[in-house]
Amino acid sequence: MASHDQILHKVAPPSNYAPSEPRYPLLDSPGLTPIEKGPSTDLRDGNSKIRFSSESVFSRNGKPSEKQRYPTFPAETHGHQYMSSQFWWKPIFWMVTCIWLGIAAGLGHHFGYQSLHRQPQEILSQTWSHNLGLGAAFFVKTCFTLAVLASLQEVLWFTFRQKAIKIALMDKLFTLTSNPLSFGSGAFIHAPLATSLAAAAWIIPISAILSPGSLTVGPLILHNDTTCVVPIFAAASPNISFYRLVPHGSTIQGPNSGIQKVAGQTFAQGTILWSSSPCGPNCTFETSFLGPGLDCQPIPSPSYLDENGGQKAMWLFYNATSDYDDENSAMALSITYRNTSKGEASTSPLSPPYVSLRCLAYSATYNVLVNYTNGLSKFTTKLTNNGPLLNLNSTESRARGNPWRINSAALVQEVFDDYLNGTWQKSPTTQYAAPSTSITETTLAGDTNDANYGTASSLWFINRDLGAGIPELLTNLTLSTLAFSPMNTTTTCSASTEILAYYYNPKLLLIPYSVALLLSLIALAAGVWVLRRTGMPTGQIFSQILVTTRNPLLDELARGSSLSSADAEALMQQKLMFGELKHNEHDTRTGHAAFGPAEQLFKLTGGKI
Numbered sequence: 001m002a003s004h005d006q007i008l009h010k011v012a013p014p015s016n017y018a019p020s021e022p023r024y025p026l027l028d029s030p031g032l033t034p035i036e037k038g039p040s041t042d043l044r045d046g047n048s049k050i051r052f053s054s055e056s057v058f059s060r061n062g063k064p065s066e067k068q069r070y071p072t073f074p075a076e077t078h079g080h081q082y083m084s085s086q087f088w089w090k091p092i093f094w095m096v097t098c099i100w101l102g103i104a105a106g107l108g109h110h111f112g113y114q115s116l117h118r119q120p121q122e123i124l125s126q127t128w129s130h131n132l133g134l135g136a137a138f139f140v141k142t143c144f145t146l147a148v149l150a151s152l153q154e155v156l157w158f159t160f161r162q163k164a165i166k167i168a169l170m171d172k173l174f175t176l177t178s179n180p181l182s183f184g185s186g187a188f189i190h191a192p193l194a195t196s197l198a199a200a201a202w203i204i205p206i207s208a209i210l211s212p213g214s215l216t217v218g219p220l221i222l223h224n225d226t227t228c229v230v231p232i233f234a235a236a237s238p239n240i241s242f243y244r245l246v247p248h249g250s251t252i253q254g255p256n257s258g259i260q261k262v263a264g265q266t267f268a269q270g271t272i273l274w275s276s277s278p279c280g281p282n283c284t285f286e287t288s289f290l291g292p293g294l295d296c297q298p299i300p301s302p303s304y305l306d307e308n309g310g311q312k313a314m315w316l317f318y319n320a321t322s323d324y325d326d327e328n329s330a331m332a333l334s335i336t337y338r339n340t341s342k343g344e345a346s347t348s349p350l351s352p353p354y355v356s357l358r359c360l361a362y363s364a365t366y367n368v369l370v371n372y373t374n375g376l377s378k379f380t381t382k383l384t385n386n387g388p389l390l391n392l393n394s395t396e397s398r399a400r401g402n403p404w405r406i407n408s409a410a411l412v413q414e415v416f417d418d419y420l421n422g423t424w425q426k427s428p429t430t431q432y433a434a435p436s437t438s439i440t441e442t443t444l445a446g447d448t449n450d451a452n453y454g455t456a457s458s459l460w461f462i463n464r465d466l467g468a469g470i471p472e473l474l475t476n477l478t479l480s481t482l483a484f485s486p487m488n489t490t491t492t493c494s495a496s497t498e499i500l501a502y503y504y505n506p507k508l509l510l511i512p513y514s515v516a517l518l519l520s521l522i523a524l525a526a527g528v529w530v531l532r533r534t535g536m537p538t539g540q541i542f543s544q545i546l547v548t549t550r551n552p553l554l555d556e557l558a559r560g561s562s563l564s565s566a567d568a569e570a571l572m573q574q575k576l577m578f579g580e581l582k583h584n585e586h587d588t589r590t591g592h593a594a595f596g597p598a599e600q601l602f603k604l605t606g607g608k609i
Contacts, residue, residue, distance in 0.1 A: 102143030109136040117504040151527030160578035168572035200519040207512035214508035220501035228493035235407035255414040270443035273480035279493035292408040293364030294471040318424035331361035361389040
């Protein structure tokens with residue numbers, strides 16, 4: 001190559017200048033086959049020396065192509081020239097830097113989200129948390145992708161050194177990172193490593209889509225244990241009475257009107273009456289007290305079911321009789337009822353199965369868990385039997401004995417006498433059943449679809465197992481009295497508050513980032529291996545493309561083609577590789593690395609470039 005001092009200016013060749021140059025046939029894998037060589041014309045101007053020559057080639061149809069001139073310069077040195085860059089490590093440094101930056105940003109993203117886990121949403125705007133997370137995700141994927149692209153650049157040029165590849169495939173390899181349609185079996189077969197790295201460059205950005213979704217906002221329940229005041233069963237207080245006395249006397253007559261009203265609401269609705277929560281709309285606490293309970297067990301069927309050849313049983317639906325007339329006797333209730341469903345009550349009224357029970361009252365320890373959710377109460381009750389609850393004796397009836405026992409017995413009497421005692425049957429001479437019991441006013445009984453029309457099939461029926469339903473009546477009544485109790489105690493309440501909080505799922509962030517990191521480390525290893533073998537960094541910059549396409553034969557291959565016809569079939573099928581151009585033994589030109597057919601090149605090794 002001539003220096004700046006040697007070339008002062010270029011002189012145009014004379015108009016009658018018509019030299020001849022070597023001609024090369026256009027082959028699939030062309031070699032340098034001289035056909036004809038003519039004299040050259042030298043033009044001198046002072047110290048400047050420029051030699052113009054032209055060459056002719058045959059096209060595929062056998063006709064000589066149009067002559068074209070290009071300048072050639074005399075060799076400045078003799079022999080081959082070897083260059084080994086002292087900055088071959090720069091791409092490695094760039095790849096390592098990108099990977100470390102990606103790791104640092106990924107860890108910062110992880111620990112930032114972790115610090116927000118289960119924290120109130122108010123501490124950081126959801127918009128800011130989303131934007132910061134999205135920015136971190138894109139920075140991480142950019143760093144890892146840049147490391148892969150830097151390695152791909154070195155691997156791609158190294159691939160061109162190894163074997164000749166069709167120009168059409170080269171086009172695809174150069175556009176792997178910008179056009180997904182460039183991926184194909186040919187690219188993977190001829191350049192598997194480069195194709196794999198390009199695929200990694202497409203996969204890594206997916207991490208920027210998945211990782212921001214690892215932080216979400218949802219409801220969080222905060223619990224706070226405090227001491228609160230809760231009501232207790234007031235039956236033991238001498239100032240509380242659930243009973244009424246006979247007019248102008250001291251004898252207990254039964255439950256008072258207040259208990260009767262509470263029982264009416266409780267039994268008809270099947271719910272427990274309760275006052276407002278002592279510790280907020282969402283609260284839980286436990287309480288314990290001594291109260292009345294019932295236990296119902298099966299007994300043999302009574303003899304009256306067999307009277308008149310079983311005729312009575314055909315028309316009986318329900319019968320209950322209390323059994324505590326004697327003073328200091330156990331408070332008991334005997335029940336026999338037809339165990340039918342709603343459908344059976346309408347279709348098979350004369351062939352029912354019967355169930356007989358005996359329910360005993362007892363003194364029980366109530367362990368109650370009360371849970372408020374949005375102001376609505378739910379009770380979980382466990383009763384422990386401490387012994388039978390006896391009927392009132394004459395002394396207690398007249399002189400007001402033990403308050404707890406009198407009040408508890410009054411509640412049992414309310415259940416037994418006012419709601420369960422009585423008979424429910426259909427007379428053979430009537431077309432309907434008229435119950436003489438108040439059980440129909442509770443949730444334990446129901447009616448068929450046409451019960452209001454008085455037809456023979458209009459039957460009331462027991463809609464649940466009374467063995468569990470009757471004890472539940474007394475339990476609900478006892479708990480309902482707490483809503484009006486003037487007595488209270490302190491207990492530990494666990495109040496809960498629902499807030500919006502951040503939730504972080506580390507798997508949705510760490511797994512995509514780990515995959516991206518693994519792909520970038522593989523790319524780093526490939527890049528280091530290639531650079532250690534070549535000793536020369538490369539790139540897809542114009543200056544490198546310019547110097548590596550300085551080959552006269554490439555001019556002949558591209559003769560007749562332009563930017564708009566770059567996909568010409570003949571040109572696309574030519575195979576090229578990257579290597580050192582061959583010269584004959586009399587050629588004094590400097591060795592040059594460029595693209596060309598395999599027959600025209602020496603294979604590059606080490607730092608030869």
